[in-house]
Amino acid sequence: MGRRIGARALLFDNPVGIRSWATAAGRKEAGGKLGQQFDFIINHNQFGEKSWERAEQKMQQYALELALEKAGLYGHQLDFFLGGDLLNQIIATSYTARTVGAPYFGLYGACSSLAEGMILGSCLLDGGFGKRAAVCTSSHHDAAERQLRYPTEMGVQRTLSAQWTVTGSGAYILDCAPCEWSITGALPGRIVDRGIKNSSDMGSAMAAAAVDTICAWLEDMNDLEQLDYIITGDLGKIGYEICRKQLLEQGYDVIDKYFDCGMQIYHAEDQDVHAGGSGCGCSAVVLGAKYLPLMAQKSRSRLLLVGTGALLSPLTVQQGETIPGIAHAVLIEYRQGGVTC
Amino acid sequence: MLDGLLTAFVIGGLICVLAQLIIELTPYSITPAHILVCYVVGGAVLSGLGWYQPLVDFAGAGATVPLSGFGHMLVQGVFEAVGEEGLKGVFTGGLTASAFGITVALMMGFLVAMIFDPKG
Amino acid sequence: MEQEQKQALEQAMQSREKRIRNLKEMDATELESILIELREEHQHLVSLEADCADAAEAGYYRQLIKQNQNQSTLVQKKRDKIYQKQIKTVTPKAPLMKNIGRAFLVGGLICAFGQLIINSVMLQYGLDFKEAAPFASITIVIIASLLTGIGVYDEIGRYGGAGSMVPISGFANSVVSAALEFKREGMIYGIGAKIFQIAGPVILYGTLASVIIGLIYYVMG
Numbered sequence: 001m002g003r004r005i006g007a008r009a010l011l012f013d014n015p016v017g018i019r020s021w022a023t024a025a026g027r028k029e030a031g032g033k034l035g036q037q038f039d040f041i042i043n044h045n046q047f048g049e050k051s052w053e054r055a056e057q058k059m060q061q062y063a064l065e066l067a068l069e070k071a072g073l074y075g076h077q078l079d080f081f082l083g084g085d086l087l088n089q090i091i092a093t094s095y096t097a098r099t100v101g102a103p104y105f106g107l108y109g110a111c112s113s114l115a116e117g118m119i120l121g122s123c124l125l126d127g128g129f130g131k132r133a134a135v136c137t138s139s140h141h142d143a144a145e146r147q148l149r150y151p152t153e154m155g156v157q158r159t160l161s162a163q164w165t166v167t168g169s170g171a172y173i174l175d176c177a178p179c180e181w182s183i184t185g186a187l188p189g190r191i192v193d194r195g196i197k198n199s200s201d202m203g204s205a206m207a208a209a210a211v212d213t214i215c216a217w218l219e220d221m222n223d224l225e226q227l228d229y230i231i232t233g234d235l236g237k238i239g240y241e242i243c244r245k246q247l248l249e250q251g252y253d254v255i256d257k258y259f260d261c262g263m264q265i266y267h268a269e270d271q272d273v274h275a276g277g278s279g280c281g282c283s284a285v286v287l288g289a290k291y292l293p294l295m296a297q298k299s300r301s302r303l304l305l306v307g308t309g310a311l312l313s314p315l316t317v318q319q320g321e322t323i324p325g326i327a328h329a330v331l332i333e334y335r336q337g338g339v340t341c
Numbered sequence: 342m343l344d345g346l347l348t349a350f351v352i353g354g355l356i357c358v359l360a361q362l363i364i365e366l367t368p369y370s371i372t373p374a375h376i377l378v379c380y381v382v383g384g385a386v387l388s389g390l391g392w393y394q395p396l397v398d399f400a401g402a403g404a405t406v407p408l409s410g411f412g413h414m415l416v417q418g419v420f421e422a423v424g425e426e427g428l429k430g431v432f433t434g435g436l437t438a439s440a441f442g443i444t445v446a447l448m449m450g451f452l453v454a455m456i457f458d459p460k461g
Numbered sequence: 462m463e464q465e466q467k468q469a470l471e472q473a474m475q476s477r478e479k480r481i482r483n484l485k486e487m488d489a490t491e492l493e494s495i496l497i498e499l500r501e502e503h504q505h506l507v508s509l510e511a512d513c514a515d516a517a518e519a520g521y522y523r524q525l526i527k528q529n530q531n532q533s534t535l536v537q538k539k540r541d542k543i544y545q546k547q548i549k550t551v552t553p554k555a556p557l558m559k560n561i562g563r564a565f566l567v568g569g570l571i572c573a574f575g576q577l578i579i580n581s582v583m584l585q586y587g588l589d590f591k592e593a594a595p596f597a598s599i600t601i602v603i604i605a606s607l608l609t610g611i612g613v614y615d616e617i618g619r620y621g622g623a624g625s626m627v628p629i630s631g632f633a634n635s636v637v638s639a640a641l642e643f644k645r646e647g648m649i650y651g652i653g654a655k656i657f658q659i660a661g662p663v664i665l666y667g668t669l670a671s672v673i674i675g676l677i678y679y680v681m682g
Contacts, residue, residue: 046461050645142459152459152638153459153609153610153615154639155614155617155634156619156626157364157619159369161552161553194541194545195544195545196545197370201548204548208544242548245547346576346580347573349572349575349576350573352572353569353571353572354568357628358565358568360564360627361560361622361624365555365557373635373659374663376627377627377632381666381667382666388674402575402576402578402579402594402597403572403576405575405594405597406598406630407568407572408627408631408663409627410629411629422675423678423679434671435668435675441598442595443660443664445598445599446633447636449607449633450636450637450639453607453640457611459612459641460611
C-alpha cells in the first residue's frame with residue numbers, strides 16, 4: 001500500500017519496477033540530438049500503411065512489442081495495459097490494445113498521458129491488483145497536424161512559439177519484480193488554466209501547471225537536493241523559460257538539474273522546429289532514449305518526470321476558449337543491482 | 342516581352358508584404374484564411390470604388406495575381422453583367438467572371454488528390 | 462428564514478465585489494482564496510436553483526449564479542495578468558525584416574512570372590491584357606497544384622509566408638492541400654467536403670461582397 005506525504009505527493013511502499021522499455025521514432029527525430037538511440041526508426045512517415053493514423057498505431061505497436069520482447073513477455077500476460085495518444089478518441093491506443101488482449105485503460109492527458117499512465121499503473125501494481133502492466137503513448141506529427149492545425153501540404157508559416165509534434169512512441173513495462181529502475185512516488189496534477197488561448201503557444205499554457213506540480217512536489221517532499229534530474233514533458237523553449245523563472249521566484253533553484261524533453265530531441269536551429277518538440281511521444285521517447293540510460297551512470301539516482309499536457313480541443317480553440325494545462329509528476333529511482341519489491 | 346515585369350514584381354511583392362505585416366503585427370487569432378478572405382473582400386471593395394483598376398493598369402499581373410485581383414475580377418464581372426442584363430447580372434456576374442479560376446482550382450484539387458499522396 | 466438567506470447571499474456577493482475591485486494582481490493567495498470561495502458558493506447556488514419549485518424563484522438564483530461566474534472571470538483575469546505579461550517577456554520576437562523580405566521576394570517573383578506569361582500570350586495570340594490575364598492565373602494555379610502534390614509548396618510557404626499565400630497560387634495550394642489531406646476519408650466526405658476547407662470562405666465572402674457592391678452599383682445606376 002502507498003502513503004500520502006504532505007498535501008499531494010504519493011509514495012509507493014512497494015516500488016514498481018520499470019522492467020524494460022522501448023522507443024520508436026521517425027526520421028526527423030532520428031536526425032535530431034538523440035540520433036540513433038531509439039530502438040526503432042521509422043524511415044517513412046507512412047510506415048508502409050495507408051494513413052498517418054495507421055502509421056501511428058503501427059509505430060505504437062512496434063514500441064510495445066519491442067518492450068515486451070525485452071521483458072520476455074507477451075501482451076496477453078499483462079495484467080493491465082494503459083496508454084493514450086493525440087488522435088481523436090485516442091483511437092491509435094485502442095487499436096493497439098485490440099492486439100494486446102490485456103485489460104485496458106485508455107487515457108487522455110494529451111502530452112501528459114505517459115506520466116498519467118505511469119501513476120495509475122503504479123497505483124494498480126502497488127495496490128496488489130496485478131503483477132505487470134504496460135504503459136504506452138504515441139504521437140505522429142502529420143496525424144496531429146492535420147487534426148489540430150492545417151493540412152500538411154498547406155504552405156503556412158509557423159510562429160516561433162509553435163512546437164513540432166514528435167513522431168514517436170514509447171512503451172514501458174511496469175513489473176512487481178526487482179528492477180534497477182523503479183517508480184517510487186508520484187504527484188497527480190491539477191488543471192491550471194492561466195487564460196492562454198493561442199494554440200500555437202502551448203508551452204505557456206502548460207508551464208503554469210508544471211510549476212504548480214513541481215512546487216507541490218518540492219513542498220511535500222523537500223528533496224530538491226536529492227533529485228538528479230527534473231524533466232518536464234514538452235514545454236519547449238518558451239514554457240521552459242517561464243517554468244524556470246517561476247520556480248526561481250518560489251525559491252527553488254533548479255537550474256543545473258532541470259531539463260525539458262521538448263528541447264532535447266531536435267536541433268532547434270537546423271531542424272526548423274522553433275520552440276521544440278511536443279506530443280505524447282515526446283516525453284515517451286526522450287525518457288527512454290536519453291534519461292533512463294543517463295540515470296544508470298551513477299549507482300543511485302533520482303529523476304522527477306513531469307509530464308505536461310495542454311488539454312485543448314480544436315473546436316473550443318476556434319470558439320475562443322482558453323487552454324487548460326496539466327502536469328503529472330512521477331518519481332523514478334535508479335539503483336545499481338536493483339531493489340526488491 | 343519583359344515589359345512591366347519589374348513593376349509586377351515590385352507591386353505584387355508589396356501587396357504580399359502588406360499581408361505579412363498584418364500577420365506579424367496582429368494577434369495570433371488572424372489566420373491565413375482570414376488574410377485570404379480579407380484580400381478578396383478588400384480587392385472587391387477597392388474595385389467597387391474604382392481604385393483597383395488603375396493599379397491593374399499600372400502593375401499588370403502584380404495586381405491581378407494576388408487574391409485581391411480575384412475580388413476585383415468578381416466585381417468587374419458584376420459591373421459588366423449589370424450593364425448587360427440589369428438586376429440579374431448582380432447575381433450572375435461575379436461567379437461567371439471567376440468561374441475559370443475556381444473550376445481550374447477544384448479540378449486540379451481533385452486530380453492531384455487522385456494522383457498524389459500527402460508527403461507530410 | 463428564506464428571505465434572510467437571500468439577503469445574506471446578496472450581501473456576500475456585494476462585499477466580495479468590493480474586495481475584488483480593490484485586489485491587486487500580486488495578491489496571489491488572496492486571489493486563490495476568493496476563487497475557492499466562489500467555487501463553493503457556486504455549488505451552493507446550483508443546489509438552491511435545483512431545489513426551486515417555481516420558475517421566478519429559480520430565475521433569481523440563476524441571476525446570482527451569473528454574478529458568481531462574472532466575479533470568477535474577473536478574479537481569474539486579475540490572477541492571469543502577471544503570468545501573461547511574463548510570457549511576453551520570454552516569447553521571441555519574429556524576425557520581422559527577414560520575413561518581410563522573403564514575402565516580398567516570393568510574392569514578387571510569382572507576380573513577375575504571371576506578367577511573363579501575360580506578355581507572351583499577348584504577343585503570341587495578339588490578345589489584350591484583360592483577355593490574357595486568365596492564362597496567367599490558370600498556369601499559376603496548375604503549377605502550384607502540382608507543386609502541392611509533390612510536397613514542395615508547403616516548403617515554399619514556410620519560406621515565403623504571405624508571399625506564397627496571397628497570390629492565386631496560395632489559393633490553389635489551400636484547395637489542393639485540403640483535398641489531398643482528406644482523400645483517405647473517401648471521395649464524398651473526404652475530398653468532396655474538405656476541398657472547400659479554406660477556399661470555401663474565400664469564395665463565399667468574395668461572392669457576397671460582389672453581390673452587395675453590385676446591388677449598390679445597380680441602384681445608383
